[in-house]
Amino acid sequence: MSDIKSMVRYGIVSAVYPERATARVAFADRDNLVSAELPVLQSFGLKNRSYRLPDIGESVVCLCPANDDSNGGFVIGSFYHDNAEPPTKSHDVSMMKFSDGTSLSYDRASHELKIEVKGRLRIKAERVDIN
Numbered sequence: 001m002s003d004i005k006s007m008v009r010y011g012i013v014s015a016v017y018p019e020r021a022t023a024r025v026a027f028a029d030r031d032n033l034v035s036a037e038l039p040v041l042q043s044f045g046l047k048n049r050s051y052r053l054p055d056i057g058e059s060v061v062c063l064c065p066a067n068d069d070s071n072g073g074f075v076i077g078s079f080y081h082d083n084a085e086p087p088t089k090s091h092d093v094s095m096m097k098f099s100d101g102t103s104l105s106y107d108r109a110s111h112e113l114k115i116e117v118k119g120r121l122r123i124k125a126e127r128v129d130i131n
Helices: 002-007
Strands: 008-017 022-027 059-063 074-078 093-097 103-107 112-116
Touching: 002 008, 022 059
Parallel strands: none
Antiparallel strands: 008 022, 008 059, 059 074, 093 103, 103 112
């Protein structure tokens, strides 16, 4: 069990590499040792692909080999910390809210998809049906 506990690490993102979907993480409990580039886990990565990276300064959870201080592992996700609150309080709402105020949410209880964009909205499709 102690090996598993030593594999889960909390840190702060110190750099991101968008072209490779990787990040470096500083681990305060290891004298701010900075990791090598760690892959950031995504929801999909082969035929269907998703892409989302944490921001520099964001708290993350990493899964690293038990005997490796900085060279291996993955960034497995972020969590709300400090004064950051979830963008919704409803269990029925799935939502993404961006730092500029743009948001995308779906409420499964009311069956409402809401898109609020602070800039331009572009839709590219072979066909658009509006009912």
